[in-house]
Amino acid sequence: MKVLITAGPTYERIDPVRFIGNYSTGKMGFAIAETFAANGHDVVLVAGPVQIKSENPRIHRIDVESAAQMYEAVMSEFPKVDGAVLCAAVADFTPITVADKKIKREGDNLVIELKPTQDIAAAVGRAKQPNQFLVGFALETNDEEAHALDKMRRKNLDFIVLNSLKDKNACFGYDTNKVTILKANGEKHEYPLKTKKEVAQDIYDNIML
Numbered sequence: 001m002k003v004l005i006t007a008g009p010t011y012e013r014i015d016p017v018r019f020i021g022n023y024s025t026g027k028m029g030f031a032i033a034e035t036f037a038a039n040g041h042d043v044v045l046v047a048g049p050v051q052i053k054s055e056n057p058r059i060h061r062i063d064v065e066s067a068a069q070m071y072e073a074v075m076s077e078f079p080k081v082d083g084a085v086l087c088a089a090v091a092d093f094t095p096i097t098v099a100d101k102k103i104k105r106e107g108d109n110l111v112i113e114l115k116p117t118q119d120i121a122a123a124v125g126r127a128k129q130p131n132q133f134l135v136g137f138a139l140e141t142n143d144e145e146a147h148a149l150d151k152m153r154r155k156n157l158d159f160i161v162l163n164s165l166k167d168k169n170a171c172f173g174y175d176t177n178k179v180t181i182l183k184a185n186g187e188k189h190e191y192p193l194k195t196k197k198e199v200a201q202d203i204y205d206n207i208m209l
Contacts, residue, residue: 001036001041001042001081001082001083002041002042002043002044002080002081002082003036003041003042003043003044003081003082003083003084003085004043004044004046004074004077004078004081004083004084004085005029005032005033005036005043005044005045005046005084005085005086005087006029006045006046006047006048006070006074006084006085006086006087006088006090006120007026007028007029007030007032007033007045007046007047007048007050007087007088008024008025008026008029008047008048008049008050008052008088008089009021009022009023009024009026009048009049009050009088009089009090009091010048010049010064010065010066010067010069010070010088010089010090010091010117011048011049011065011066011091012066012067012091012093012094012095012117013065013066013095013098014095014098014099014103014112015098015099015100015101015102015103016099016100016101016102017102018102018103020091020093020094020095020114021049021091022089022091022172023089023172023173024048024050024088024089024172025050025051025052025172025173026047026048026050026052026088027052027173027174027175027196028087028137028177028196028199028200029045029047029085029087029088030045030047030050030052030054031196031197031199031200032085032087032200032203032204033045033054033056033059034054034055034056034059034197034200035197035200035201035203035204036058036204037056037057037058037059038056039204040058041058042058042060043056043058043059043060044060044062044077044080044081045059045060045061045062046062046064046070046073046074046077046088047061047062047063047064047088048064048065048070048088048089048090049063049065062077066091066094067090067091067094067117067118067120068094068117068118070088070090070120071117071118071120071123074086074120074123074124075120075123075124075127078124078127078132079127081132082131082132082133083132083133083134083135083207084124084132084133084134084135085135085203085207086120086121086124086134086135086136086137087137087161088120089139089172090117090120091117092116092117093114093115093116093117094114094115094117095112095113095114095115096113096114096115097113119155121134121136121151121155121157122154122155124155125154125155125156125157126156128156133158133207134155134156134157134158135157135158135159135160135161135203135207136151136152136155136157136160136161137160137161137162137163138151138152138160138161138162138163139163139164139165139171140162140163140164140165141164141165141166144162144164144166145162145180145182148160148162148180148182149182152182152184153184157184158183158184159181159182159183159184159187159206160181160182161179161180161181161203162179162180162181162182163177163178163179163180164178167193168193169193170193174196175195175196176193176194176195176196177193177194177195177196177199178191178192178193178194179191179199179202179203181202181203181206183206189202189206
């Protein structure tokens, strides 16, 4: 197969030296990419700004910074692949205007007006063909399962990987993760805390069933 995977955060620029971002390191997405490549599949990895290097020569890496750049890369590549795993932590909002010079600290409060970014998962879900699979991620802080199931339905995912900030040693920055896989057919698979490499294998195995 040929598979598209997204990983890492996006940075939404405020001025030449500042941005809006999140704590994603890209470790989970890169682990999934390496797992697919190690099993003989070709991988297109669309990576936000991270400090990780891809290792397997089967991985073709496309580096992006912003949500808009990630959207363009994903929509260009998705028609060419057998499926996608959307693991990136894409910003939901981006500044309406970006200053061309560093904003100086003057006066009192600084107000930055934001607009929604393009919803990559929803766009890919609309474009998905019957012979393609689509897997998404949901990072939640409350009513985790209900929010994840709603996201899966709205974005036409085959299954969603749910993780929670409530779980110790999971999510951003850790080498471990604790996930629940919720499938569109109603299946639910809960996993204990594992290394992200092991979690990547669980995700791969569920795709290949």
